Amino acid sequence: xxxxxxxxxxxxxxxxxxxxxxxxxxxxxxxxxxxxxxxxxxxxxxxxxxxxxxxxxxxxxxxxxxxxxxxx
Amino acid sequence: xxxxxxxxxxxxxxxxxxxxxxxxxxxxxxxxxxxxxxxxxxxxxxxxxxxxxxxxxxxxxxxxxxxxxxxx
Numbered sequence: 001x002x003x004x005x006x007x008x009x010x011x012x013x014x015x016x017x018x019x020x021x022x023x024x025x026x027x028x029x030x031x032x033x034x035x036x037x038x039x040x041x042x043x044x045x046x047x048x049x050x051x052x053x054x055x056x057x058x059x060x061x062x063x064x065x066x067x068x069x070x071x072x
Numbered sequence: 073x074x075x076x077x078x079x080x081x082x083x084x085x086x087x088x089x090x091x092x093x094x095x096x097x098x099x100x101x102x103x104x105x106x107x108x109x110x111x112x113x114x115x116x117x118x119x120x121x122x123x124x125x126x127x128x129x130x131x132x133x134x135x136x137x138x139x140x141x142x143x144x
Binding site: 001002003006007010048049050051052054055065066069070071 | 073075082121124127141
């Protein structure tokens with residue numbers, strides 16, 4: 001697995017968790033205090049996020065961090 | 073869980089994986105091309121690492137990235 005693939009898989013985890021929570025990218029962005037384009041970038045694997053930032057995402061999405069970090 | 077706890081748990085995952093591989097912090101540092109103190113910092117949760125960097129660690133330690141990313 002290369003870095004690109006890793007980030008894509010992680011991004012899909014975020015996307016699925018967001019969809020399960022039933023919020024749009026715009027709503028998620030507002031909850032996170034970021035620009036909506038940033039959410040799009042995360043979900044398409046264009047952000048190399050730090051572990052602490054992933055924790056923030058998990059808290060806002062109200063999911064176990066392992067759900068976001070499990071790379072299939 | 074807070075950020076500190078997350079990074080500590082992640083650091084222990086790295087430490088256990090390194091010990092299972094049977095390499096010292098110094099040897100691991102050499103394999104990673106970093107200073108040994110950096111390895112100590114990772115293992116004690118003082119580095120907020122990016123996902124791509126975790127992938128590098130996993131490759132050098134020859135473990136599945138999920139072993140490093142699973143937060144108990």
